[in-house]
Amino acid sequence: MRLHAYYRSSTSYRLRIALNLKQLEYSVVPVNLLAAEQREPEFTARNPFGGVPMLEADGRERAQSMAILEWLDEAYPAAPLLPADIEARFTVRELAYAIATELHAPLNLPVLTYLKREFGRSQDEIDLWYRHFLARTLTGVEARLAQTGAGDFLLDQPGLFESVLIPQLYNARRFAFDMAPYPHLARIEAACLPLPAFIAAHPDNQPDNPENQRP
Amino acid sequence: MRLHAYYRSSTSYRLRIALNLKQLEYSVVPVNLLAAEQREPEFTARNPFGGVPMLEADGRERAQSMAILEWLDEAYPAAPLLPADIEARFTVRELAYAIATELHAPLNLPVLTYLKREFGRSQDEIDLWYRHFLARTLTGVEARLAQTGAGDFLLDQPGLFESVLIPQLYNARRFAFDMAPYPHLARIEAACLPLPAFIAAHPDNQPDNPENQRP
Known part of the structure; x- marks a missing residue:
């Protein structure tokens, strides 16, 4: 997995914590928000929301951190983020x-x-x-x-x-x-x-x- | 189920649509946001977020519309809001x-x-x-x-x-x-x-x- 992220973005930070809790391996691809890299055409073609985080995982470029967290727990059930009940x-x-x-x-x-x-x-x-x-x-x-x-x-x-x-x-x-x-x-x-x-x-x-x- | 809602609140409107799509029965309890009824102590004792919607269902007073939507689909799987895949x-x-x-x-x-x-x-x-x-x-x-x-x-x-x-x-x-x-x-x-x-x-x-x- 490749996590496109900015160090201070709180939604990027969320995903780093969750990926670590689930012990999933990933590399970080820095996106400099102060240089508006998330608004460049090469980036928005992959993530039309024009923001971080974006997670490349299982053949798809995924945006929206809450949707990614829910997906991670469904696709990788070990070390669950949500309880079963x-x-x-x-x-x-x-x-x-x-x-x-x-x-x-x-x-x-x-x-x-x-x-x-x-x-x-x-x-x-x-x-x-x-x-x-x-x-x-x-x-x-x-x-x-x-x-x-x-x-x-x-x-x-x-x-x-x-x-x-x-x-x-x-x-x-x-x-x-x-x-x-x-x-x-x-x-x-x-x-x-x-x-x-x-x-x-x-x-x-x-x-x-x-x-x-x-x- | 009892849905505490305001007619123009978009999060209340979300829940009404979802409850209707799932064909779940509910009554509406109006909460007048313009009169700040959602900030009155009797209401915040039940919903400390002080907002609408609040759904009384299955013995619990539930806030946060997205959490309620996810819960509805898990507790009442018929007419799913989310697909299986x-x-x-x-x-x-x-x-x-x-x-x-x-x-x-x-x-x-x-x-x-x-x-x-x-x-x-x-x-x-x-x-x-x-x-x-x-x-x-x-x-x-x-x-x-x-x-x-x-x-x-x-x-x-x-x-x-x-x-x-x-x-x-x-x-x-x-x-x-x-x-x-x-x-x-x-x-x-x-x-x-x-x-x-x-x-x-x-x-x-x-x-x-x-x-x-x-x-």
């Missing part, structure tokens, strides 16, 4: 999709760029926007976690939810977001970050991170 | 999740309200924002449909993709969005709208639509 699957998906559908787009480059360029907002205003929407959804996620009684992970082991959560919290910390009101989320983050699958997936450890390109 | 499932999810994850949040009330109140944008500026992001994602969806060779529906019959698409196009038309560059999407819309499952789900036909409350 239908109700437990709902528990995981409700929380994972809260982050994927409510949070991702408003906090992602295309929206933030529009706020800056078209609406002329300052970085301070964008930081407030970022933390406003983060708090809005994470409050719901935290409350649902309190109702379900999660431990170090949502279920017995990290899976779909943790693959989606950890990259979002990485971004939250970049925006100096106060995690104090979210003890369940902070505990899950602390349990995940030291695991090999999460370390290998971290933006700090990607080949296209500029920090890793200095001699 | 793993690759065809990916085809459907890639397109459905493009709309659900890229488009929904930037075009939804919380974001549009923030643009108006905090950033002081005019309705004209919001219309431009709306059509900008709509075009961005629908261009990708249309191109992918051209690659997959869809007919009146993405596959043989309407399912997950059409349940997510049609409400987004309903919103697109409210914002005077030009559908001319999207012939595949327009053809699928024309095929879906006359079907009973889609007619019954339409915002015009909901009890909480003010048009239906006049004597």
